Amino acid sequence: MELPVSSDVIHLAAFRPRAPPPVVNGKATQGGGLNESDYYQCLRDGGIVAPPGSDAPTGYETLDSPPHYDFYANTEVWGRRRRFRPSLYQLYANHEVTARLMIVISSSIRCMLNIWGVILFLRLPWITAQAGIGLTWAIILLSSFITGITGLSTSAIATNGKVKGGGTYFLISRSLGPELGGSIGLIFAFANAVAVAMHTVGFAETVVELMHENGAVMVDRMNDIRIIGVITVTCLLGISMAGMAWESKAQILFFLVIMVSFASYIVGTILPPSPQKQAKGFFSYKADIFAANFVPGWRGPEGTFFGMFSIFFPSATGILAGANISGDLRNPTVAIPRGTLMAIFWTTISYLIISATIGTVQHDHSSSSSDEDCLGLACRHGWDFSECIKNDTCAYGIINYYQSMSLVSAFAPLISAGIFGATLSSALACLVSAPKVFQCLCKDKLYPLIGVFGKGYGKNDEPLRGYMLTYVIAVCFVLIAELNTIAPIISNFFLCSYSLINFSCFHASVTNSPGWRPSFRFYSQWLSLLGAVCCVVIMFLLTWWAALIAFGVVFFLLGYTLYKKPAVNWGSSVQAGSYSLALNQCVGLNHVEDHVKNYRPQCLVLTGPPASRPALVDLVNCFTKRLSLMMCGNVAAASPASTQEASGERHVTWLNRRKVGAFYRGVVAAELRSGVNMLLQGAGLGRIKPNVLLMGFKTDWLSDAPQAAHAYIGILHDAFDLQYGVCVLRTREGLDASRPTQSHASVSTDPDPQPSSVFQEKQGKKTIDVYWLSDDGGLTLLLPYLLTRRRRWGRCKVRVFVGGEAEKKEEQKEELLELIKKFRLGFHDVEVLPDIFQRPQPANVHQFEDMVSRFRLDTNPKQDSDCGPPGQREGPWMISEEDVERNKAKSLRQIRLNEVLQDYSREAALIIITMPVGRRGVCPSTLFLAWLDALSRDLRPPVLLVRGNQENVLTFYCQ
Structure with a gap:
């Protein structure tokens, strides 16, 4: 069934075929219709409107169509596509609610939910007390600087073509190629799996605090966190495996809860504090508290700037949440840039506001005791915290009490609900992201033994096996049960991912590839490079050994991929960069004069189809590989199939399969000598051109026509005329170069089993x-x-x-x-x-x-007049x-x-x-x-007979 065109009354996407149409990669094939998501997309957008220029009368803006000749005709009018009336099913059926994520929430909300996590509610007040408001703002802005640059780079990459499932891995692998893309895909998927544990531990820590406040204890604090954490991860796994629709609904609920908790906190900072809150260090907005908390107050083993940065940075790493589920976004090229940048802006503002307000309304140290006889800052507010500060026994204050935001809030349970919403939403987002990234990596088959996790289930291709693997990893890290230990672990992995994303954008830009045309223009290649360098430097400043491990894993996987050379072609920037580098170097060689010390034997090898003379190919490859030029020349006889025969794709495939570093050049000529002359004069590029001709010996010259022998020697003379060195190889098995033009069409690209390995074996002593x-x-x-x-x-x-x-x-x-x-x-x-x-x-x-x-010429030609034609005798x-x-x-x-x-x-x-x-x-x-x-x-x-050009x-x- 043929589709209606845009000039029809009924919009193209409004049709649903009577039977399931043949669909390839989401596109309608010949004789088919559109896929179902496009059909319902029009319904959601209200797009059933006759386009401009349509001949439909006003008012026909529904699925129903006015009468038309095409609805009854059995033939088509030449030059115009045929129209079809909608089916009865299209008129009365109710469309299904698809699971596409953008139907429910935007990419911006998803990113913000993933950014707002456990660190916001449970560690940002503590970081403010340690680093002071000033340095805390520096930590936040530095994190936002890195994530902002990464967001710009991500937006540029995401808008340079259609983004499919796989998120960050898809972006990097299709930009930098499988070598770096595969390694960073594994690292990023693992980092997301560990992030599930981090947010879950934050949730469990809050639950345990609430239990302890009410005298409820299961075992002890650490084991209670482990028990609750494992139960929570299990519940989140069930939600994730239920599908994207359930996960999206849960994210909306979490977002609303977080917004309400923010409102409760801001209102709480304004309300006058009760005596109970004052006893715990909360005095509302005070200039002297702001001044005291503005400067650092380092304490504990983490009490350094980069120690605090390593704990805070995971709270800024949710910027790729939208990209990680790019396959579920309705329009990734629009949703990812807008959503990511908006999320970075609003979350940065929220972090700055909360750090400033919490440091202005609450002391860093406090206890629940009061004493009217006191000295110092607390005295001005009617409380004495001197003794607990001196003995280091204060139970409250933003440096001691992780639940400080609950204390400040107008209604503490709302902050607890906000913690639950932030931690669970972030954990859920990471639990969804990790399997999808890993699934895309597994489907590309870059590494062995992981393909089993690439299988998807259901109409949305859900990676159920990936969910189970992520669940196991998360549970293992939940058992650590220490938030300050888990956070620095994943900081390096995320920084490594961000450095690769920024480098991908820089590399794609600097190669000047015509294929690099992102619709998002607000990026700079040098800013991307700066972001990549900053990420690497900060990795080593945070934890040098963790940075070494991260880069060790990257380089190990990089080496494996380079060794295996997976059969994928994604048009990466590495390929474009290789071309640019080679071109620039070739042009640069034009300014380099020849010198005898730099001489290299650059060989033009007359192999015909390379597979027909493997011994010749192997010998030349032995002294040119990774050293100089080797070009296999083939002269095809002029015939209808000669152009296809001279084409080099299958011959290059054979050379690559044999691991020969050579080029292939085929020409079509009426005669062998004229074709070789073309190769002698035209082969090469600039200074990289052959200077030595190699060919096989003509073993059948006695039985062949003398013209062939004359042409063979003529090739040698032509090479000498053009200042070539000449080499001729002869083997006992025979390396016949007598009829290359006639034999090309019948020669197989499979290696000859007899002489093919003579120069591939070790020669011994x-x-x-x-x-x-x-x-x-x-x-x-x-x-x-x-x-x-x-x-x-x-x-x-x-x-x-x-x-x-x-x-x-x-x-x-x-x-x-x-x-x-x-x-x-x-x-x-x-x-x-x-x-x-x-x-x-x-x-x-x-x-x-x-x-x-x-x-030999006969001295008495009359006696042998019938020996042959005159041309042959003379x-x-x-x-x-x-x-x-x-x-x-x-x-x-x-x-x-x-x-x-x-x-x-x-x-x-x-x-x-x-x-x-x-x-x-x-x-x-x-x-x-x-x-x-x-x-x-x-x-x-x-x-091997050798004759140089006498230079x-x-x-x-x-x-």
Whole structure:
């Protein structure tokens, strides 16, 4: 069934389909309707009104619609969406009351209820007596400064997109990524669970005081608090598990009770005190009491500024109550900023007023005895508290009596009710927040063993298992039964959370990501950074060991997430920051001149699809990983499917799965050589561009068309023209690079099981034999040095072989050792080979001649006129007698070198040898390729032929 459009008489959200429509993520799918909450939202808002421009006549502003052609037609009019009349059910059915929180109370009320907690009624007078009114205001304002900045940062993050369930965890994880988001999610959920215990202990403490005043004792004070606390948490658990509707109704009741208790307190400060209240230190507003209580009066182990701050700060930490249940808010992007900032403002005002008034109307020390013969401040009011002050036995006064606000109140039971309302509402809010945050974390599957708590129940996806876990944690801390001990514990966890929130806002802003577009504009990235720094500093000033534990947990979870690399992509600011940093660094490299000491082999590897040549990929990765650039190049043949084949998503996936730090670049070209030329000229970015070309050896060059061999050698010449170094890898199993364009489409991204692991295994105590036969600038020596820095090759011994004369063998060896020592490569095994200049064995020479015979130009072409087309007989790859004679010495040298390699390096892990260079126009391409084949054939170890660009890559100078 298709939905009506906005031009219809009936509002879009007013329809309810006859059958449950298909809904995906809360949005109507094709052929479906809107979800039920949107339908009833229109009813609640009274939004069933014809929009401007509608053709509906005035008066049709109900669910009923006027007659229309579309209601009876079986077809649709092109270009206009079809209208539908409402169903009978939509006309008479009564809508259900949804459990969305914003239907009942606002985010501001929820935040204020969570902020106004046990500290307000039971510890704020005591803190005022300890720190004095002046420093108490400083503590309140410092707390509000931190929470205010955090509120601004939260508002910015919350309005940068749709906020779902998970609250603080959702905000941080989607902003900073799973690495920090996951760790702070666990910490914040735990802090909320402990906060349940803190508020519950405050409630139980008040109940026990009332019991003791009436002579009722169950066991003793501590155990009475534990018993009542456990019972209270159990009752709150039942309310929470009943659903959001019941929890919201309870919050409204608590809010009204707190408002009445505030009124009772303010009225009580104005009323004249009775003699009984005066005996306990309450004298109404007195300037001398204000002056006495304005200065600090530290007492006890907590008697320091930051000691008082650590106890007070949890009373300012409810600012995220709205964000923690963001999934239950009707419009989180509006409710969270307004509600949070309004809550911070009004609660700060209330704290300032109460601290000032309680410090103006009541002495810090007092007792219930009176004596007319007295001296001092109390004498002016007709009471003597000197003796109890001297003996430290005063039972009353704001520094001794936690229930001072009840004493001041016009009707003490209302303050007790306010304490009950504040403590229970805050405990209930934390009990609801912790499981929802933890549930969202579990659903993201960032950590093992916690997924069981991500399961939800009912239409609102209630985290019942999370409620039970929170209940267990809360009960464990309730058993401590000491409010002043529990409060500092959670202060560090909340400060850690706030520092991460502020850093998230700063980081998202400073990365200049186009995706950072919060609709809330009243924030500053530098103010957010200041808030993050202040939170961290205060954490260590409060309790340094607790701060170390908190950050230890964060970094442990951060390390775990970085190691596991969860498969999530949230578009975090860390990703945006990585891009900005990389871009800025690349641009900055344009101002850096090349220097031989900073040379790095940046490799363009002709792998085709990387999975087709895993050995080549693994070897290059061994000396480029975390050191220099590695780019896998693929040339796809021009065909209808070539663009898709050259695309790199599946190839990058394979590289990542194999843990290879490389880029992928694919091009479409008519020929292999032209495609490689594109890669040689266009690969890279600024200074980060390849300077070494690596490719596999063409093992089938004898059986393939000679044009392919000519193109293969042409690639090497093109690389030399562009000042590239060149490396060619040949393995015994074969690393065929002959038909990359034709084979791409059929190559699987799964690794080849045979040659794929040759360079992934540890090489043990074998040797890397380096034949430095020609000086190419040092690349032949640099590559084995880089290999030995890897764990797989670390135990291998590097042997360096050079050609020389038998008479000067020792002298040449010492010269080479001295040169290698100056290069600081750590190679100590050098061998001079005078026998490389001997003539090769005749059998090997004959084998070489047979190999190139098919490419030899016949001196009598008439006798062989039918051997092939003229182009093939006369191509630039053909070898003339003049070419053979002119390059005879080099040909014999390659044959002899192969014999030397067979003798000296049969058991080596890798052979690295200087590649011969065939002069263009002098050495035909097939003869050049025959040299490479003769040099590296029939060898058990892999052979890497290396030729630098004849520029120094090693130096022994300091500058």
